[in-house]
Amino acid sequence: MAFKIYTKTGDKGSTSLIGGVRVLKSHIRIESYGTVDELNSYLGMVNDMAANAEVSEWLREIQDRLFTIGSELATRPDKEVKMKLPDLHDADIQWLEDGIDKMNETLPEMRSFILPGGNLAASTCHVARCVCRRVERICVAMQEQNEVVPELIVPYINRLSDFLFVLARYIAHINGAEELPWRARI
Numbered sequence: 001m002a003f004k005i006y007t008k009t010g011d012k013g014s015t016s017l018i019g020g021v022r023v024l025k026s027h028i029r030i031e032s033y034g035t036v037d038e039l040n041s042y043l044g045m046v047n048d049m050a051a052n053a054e055v056s057e058w059l060r061e062i063q064d065r066l067f068t069i070g071s072e073l074a075t076r077p078d079k080e081v082k083m084k085l086p087d088l089h090d091a092d093i094q095w096l097e098d099g100i101d102k103m104n105e106t107l108p109e110m111r112s113f114i115l116p117g118g119n120l121a122a123s124t125c126h127v128a129r130c131v132c133r134r135v136e137r138i139c140v141a142m143q144e145q146n147e148v149v150p151e152l153i154v155p156y157i158n159r160l161s162d163f164l165f166v167l168a169r170y171i172a173h174i175n176g177a178e179e180l181p182w183r184a185r186i
Helices: 028-050 053-073 090-104 120-144 153-174
Strands: 014-016 022-024
Touching (some): 120 153
8 A cells, every 4th residue: 555645643733843742833843844845846946947957966956955954953852863864064055155156157247236037947046045045034033942953054044045046147147048137216
């Protein structure tokens, strides 16, 4: 018999964290990894739309790291877990910084803020960047509420949002889309 996706255990508004602790579905920890999942889904859309082997390789690496982050956020830190969970490393943040630098070598210098857009893949990448910033805000709010957030998650997510901004520009650039500078009305 195939594995059933539904369990009915959450029908009353609670769910289990990794380790078995039950919390309400409105708990900030659920909000955090649910938003990471949303970000991961947007990156899948960017990948499908960009149709570029290099971008695809980068996004698959990031999506893997987001599963790592999601599993860390879905675990109650004070509960012993029987399974081995992946974790982030400083090298993951460095990888994002190296990618930003590599993309910036080919991009025109920014002289003003730019309006999100260019083509559908670049626009969706900007949406992913905004969701990434939301993940960051939620994780910071978790820390303010004395919820444990592994120390590399906020720096990784912060750098990832920078990466996604540059990636949106890069996708527009390699597709010949024009960047639209923001002109403040005075």
